[in-house]
Structures are given as structure tokens and as C-alpha cells.
Amino acid sequence: MATNKHAMIRYQALDKCFGNPGRKYFLEDLMDACSKAIEDFTGSAVSVSKRQIFEDIKFMESAQGWSIELDKVKDGRRVFYRYLDRKYSINNRLLNEQEENQVKEALLTLSRFKGMPQFEWVEEMLLRLESSFHLKGSTDKIIEFEQNPYLRGLEYLSILFDAILYRQSLVIDYKGFKQVKKTSFHFHPYYLKAYNNRWFVFGCQEQSDHLTNLALDRILNVRSGKMKYKPNDVVNFDDYFEDTVGVTMATDAKPAQVLIEVARSYWPYIETKPIHGSQKVKRVKKDSVLIELYVHLNYEFKTLLFSFGENIKILQPEALAQELLEKAIKLIKHYR
Structure with a gap:
């Protein structure tokens, strides 16, 4: 394998040539395509040799590469190259041997953190990667994680992450669910949070000191801002979400004491998956548990409580119980 910094650029260029059904790529054409790809990427003119192309093809055909199958077709005294399977691409294959070994090394490093405080995510991450890349040697699907493959806005996740990491302001085009037209504004991102299979970014708009959150699936575009980044000097997000389920909270909101009577038959579900970290058992009866x-x-x-249906009863605060009662009445009217 060629180890110079242009190797991957050449592999990608060759992959496009081999997969192009509308043109015959002879050796000279492959050399030109690779040279042009490198120049486009680096801005410097580079001449790729015949020997380099042959070495690249040899690597791409090897198990250490992508095990590609090439059709080397004679056309007079010359030969042109194309994939046997016209739909094939090295980008359709998950990993080659070298990449797989690199991922395994990364997983080995991560595995050292298993069981340590604040690294609970490592266990799930290891399973996700091992399952996705079949690193345990099995191609049969044996585990599935909750996800929404149709969720919009995930393409902005890495951009927002980098902006937070490197303290960069952004200009965001946004259209909320209740907005008729999009709005554009300068935004200073501070924190990313996932809830209920949706991603949200927390930060401040340029003309405001109030924290706000934006749903990534409502973002239309993100680009670099020219405003100086306004750092987060106020909110500690660990504390901010300590008394919260989900991501929304009024500016002046204060947590409230909530008493819920849970049907005994349903209690195991809420006991093993608490509604919130503050959940405590106050009283246990034959038919119910008070938390x-x-x-x-x-x-x-409120949405989470309503999803429990007849299995719970809100005792306090009374205003919350009344609000859920009104929702239930509206629901019943839909089916009458």
C-alpha cells in the first residue's frame, strides 16, 4: 500500500473511474484522473506515474484493500479498466482489513473505560460499533438500537459540535413548527442534547442573554458567523437538567413536588425505569404504590405522564391533575 498522503485521494478517483459506465478509462486516463483529483484537493500540480497506478490497483484488489473485482478489457492494443459489478464502489463496503484493525484498536482503548463513572455510554457505543461493522465475526443481526432513520437535521450535528468545541458563532436559518416563514439569526451554541430520538442545541441568540434550544430537525441551514463568540458563563448544564424531563423549560420555572399513585400491576415498569432521578416511594399498598x-x-x-394512561393517578399538584383530566376528556371525544 502506498503510504503517502495522496493515497486515499487516488483510491477515490480510481473508484469513480472504474464505476463510470459511460467512458472507457485507459491507463493514461487513470493517471490524469488521479493527478487532477490531487490538484483539485491540494491546489498543487502533481503527476501520477504508471507504476503508482499499478500499485494502487494491486492494493485495491487485495484483502487489505477492498478486494475489488476489475474487468480489464482489451481494446485494440490497449486495455481499459472497469468494475465487473457496475454498481460496486469502495464506499459501499463498510471497512477494509486495515480500517477494521484500526476500529478494533479504538474499541480496545474504549473498553478500558467500561464500568467507570461518567463512562456509562462506552458500553452502548462498543455494542453499536461491533454490531454495525460485524466485528465479532457474525453477519447475522443480533441487536438493534432505538433510532429514527428519517430524522432530519443530523447532518448539522458535527458542525454544531465543532462550533461548541472551538467556540465559534453561527448563522442559523430556522423554521419552527408554528412559524410560517424561516428566520435567520446569529447563534452562540453551548450544548447538544438528545431526547426521544430528537437532537437539540442549546445556546443564545446574538441580541439575547436568555438560553434557548433549537430542534435540529427544524434547522434549514447552518453557516459560520462573523460575530465574536459569546461564551457560556452562566449555565451549568448538569445542574440545569437535574430537575427536568426532556429539553424545554420556562425561564422562571421552578420544580414542583408531584405525587403519583401507580397501579401495583404497573409498578415494576416504573420501578425499573424511573420517571425521573428524584423518584421516591412514599407508600406501598396492596393495589398501588405512591411515589x-x-x-x-x-x-x-406531562406527555410522559399522559402516556401511562389508566396506570397512574396524579394526586398533586391539583392543577396538573386537572390538565391531564382535560386532555383525557378531549381524547374520549375523538372516539365518540
């Missing part, structure tokens, strides 16, 4: 929570009464929390 106490200390949490913000936001949209996500």
Missing part, C-alpha cells in the same frame, strides 16, 4: 417526584412541569413531563 414522589421533584421536577419541572414541562411539556415533555
